[in-house]
Amino acid sequence: MEIDDFRRHAHEMVDWMADYMADVGKFPVRAQTPPGAVRKTLADAPPAGGEAFTDIMADFERDVLPGVTHWQHPRFFAYFPANASPPSILAEMLTATLGAQCMLWQTSPAGTEMETLTTDWLRQMIGLPEGFHGVIQDSASSAILCALLTAREQATDWQANEVGLANCPPLTVYTSDQTHSATEKGAKIAGYGRAQVRLIESEPETFAMRPAALEAAIQADKAAGMRPTCLVANLGATGVGAMDDLDALGRIAKAHGLFAHVDAAWAGSALILEEHRHLLNGIEHFDSFVFNPHKWLMTNFDCSAHYVRDPEALVRTLAINPAFLLSPEGDQVIDYRDWSAPLGRRFRALKLWFVIRSYGVDGLKAIIRNHIDWAARLEQRIAATGDFALMAPRRLSLLNFRYQPNGVQDNDLDALNERLLNAVNDDGFTYLTQNRINGRYAIRFQIGQTRAAEAHVLAAWDRVTTIARGLAR
Numbered sequence: 349m350e351i352d353d354f355r356r357h358a359h360e361m362v363d364w365m366a367d368y369m370a371d372v373g374k375f376p377v378r379a380q381t382p383p384g385a386v387r388k389t390l391a392d393a394p395p396a397g398g399e400a401f402t403d404i405m406a407d408f409e410r411d412v413l414p415g416v417t418h419w420q421h422p423r424f425f426a427y428f429p430a431n432a433s434p435p436s437i438l439a440e441m442l443t444a445t446l447g448a449q450c451m452l453w454q455t456s457p458a459g460t461e462m463e464t465l466t467t468d469w470l471r472q473m474i475g476l477p478e479g480f481h482g483v484i485q486d487s488a489s490s491a492i493l494c495a496l497l498t499a500r501e502q503a504t505d506w507q508a509n510e511v512g513l514a515n516c517p518p519l520t521v522y523t524s525d526q527t528h529s530a531t532e533k534g535a536k537i538a539g540y541g542r543a544q545v546r547l548i549e550s551e552p553e554t555f556a557m558r559p560a561a562l563e564a565a566i567q568a569d570k571a572a573g574m575r576p577t578c579l580v581a582n583l584g585a586t587g588v589g590a591m592d593d594l595d596a597l598g599r600i601a602k603a604h605g606l607f608a609h610v611d612a613a614w615a616g617s618a619l620i621l622e623e624h625r626h627l628l629n630g631i632e633h634f635d636s637f638v639f640n641p642h643k644w645l646m647t648n649f650d651c652s653a654h655y656v657r658d659p660e661a662l663v664r665t666l667a668i669n670p671a672f673l674l675s676p677e678g679d680q681v682i683d684y685r686d687w688s689a690p691l692g693r694r695f696r697a698l699k700l701w702f703v704i705r706s707y708g709v710d711g712l713k714a715i716i717r718n719h720i721d722w723a724a725r726l727e728q729r730i731a732a733t734g735d736f737a738l739m740a741p742r743r744l745s746l747l748n749f750r751y752q753p754n755g756v757q758d759n760d761l762d763a764l765n766e767r768l769l770n771a772v773n774d775d776g777f778t779y780l781t782q783n784r785i786n787g788r789y790a791i792r793f794q795i796g797q798t799r800a801a802e803a804h805v806l807a808a809w810d811r812v813t814t815i816a817r818g819l820a821r
């Protein structure tokens with residue numbers, strides 16, 4: 349494609365993008381295509397010759413778009429959000445145009461220096477103390493993996509990297525039964541083995557990890573000849589948003605010499621609001637922390653802010669030094685390739701810089717505060733109905749409920765709610781996620797979408813109640 353053609357198509361594309369943002373609410377939220385439907389419309393073999401941009405774009409609209417689930421839809425209340433926003437999209441256009449690979453300082457000094465700067469802006473915004481050093485990862489899963497690897501190396505005096513884990517006592521990991529699957533996955537990748545991951549019991553009402561159970565598990569593992577190595581605490585776990593008591597858990601971890609990490613992938617963004625800062629009480633006992641601006645801070649996927657207290661330990665865990673990657677600048681600069689599992693890195697700091705400057709911290713606060721207020725009002729509305737029940741306390745903008753009309757036996761409620769969720773998502777007006785809480789089926793509703801307004805929340809709730817009451821009839 350010549351530059352003149354690029355210019356013309358890019359102008360058309362920007363119009364398409366703006367129209368999409370304005371109209372995304374007209375699509376069904378979850379794609380309504382059956383499995384294989386998109387694939388069936390596309391060519392079996394790649395074209396030998398180049399095709400016209402307008403033809404490719406027409407096929408995209410006709411064949412591909414129906415198979416897209418609209419994460420930017422204002423009535424997307426499933427999973428957690430993956431916000432996009434206009435300033436972030438514009439910055440991504442620049443990032444794509446520059447096409448810089450920011451593995452080393454010298455492969456794009458601005459990429460590195462802005463990564464240090466923007467992660468420190470975020471650190472200040474969420475009230476994380478000084479002394480935490482930031483790096484942008486592709487995902488919270490990668491940050492958790494980095495924590496597990498650093499913990500493993502510290503526990504083995506850096507020998508696991510050299511000779512493997514064969515001659516070590518089993519290394520154990522502690523997290524709650526509410527934790528995201530990323531911890532177990534990271535533990536498998538890092539060689540701990542799933543059998544060495546302790547899913548510590550959480551409190552039945554608050555879903556916070558029980559500190560006494562953590563202490564007992566560490567003691568038992570020590571007595572059995574294992575080496576307790578890493579704690580992963582939750583600030584806003586995925587199911588019901590469980591918030592662990594960082595102070596109580598961190599003290600136990602430190603008393604036993606564990607590496608301690610906080611997974612705040614979703615909830616970390618809400619820490620920009622002073623009224624939620626108390627959740628960080630006890631952070632001084634922790635070695636690392638992660639949250640995802642790509643979830644709830646108006647920043648396009650992917651962008652995960654990972655903080656470590658001791659960058660030396662992380663670098664010693666991950667550094668590689670083939671001749672062609674050596675940096676003549678030495679200690680004067682940071683080479684972020686040594687702070688993450690992949691070597692290559694995108695220029696992700698640019699979109700953070702655009703987003704934070706464009707909204708301002710106050711603008712971002714107002715958006716998140718609204719989401720939480722709307723969730724609180726929806727919680728009241730659910731509590732006021734006779735036939736729906738909340739299944740867990742609301743955490744920030746996350747709710748869990750289920751439908752339980754009079755006359756339906758308790759053991760039929762799981763099946764009824766599963767039918768309800770499927771009917772809601774097949775309907776396409778809104779999109780919610782299933783959950784299990786203490787073994788019972790629940791429906792999960794989170795508010796965090798860039799374009800959501802309270803009217804979208806209420807309209808989605810009305811549709812859920814209408815569909816539910818239709819099913820019961």
Ligand SMILES: *Cc1c(COP(=O)(O)O)cnc(C)c1O
Pocket residue numbers: 428486487488489490528530584585586611612613614640652
């Ligand atoms: C989303 C989420 C993760 C995983 O995040 P990725 O960035 O997709 O790896 C981990 N923990 C919690 C609590 C999450 O909500």
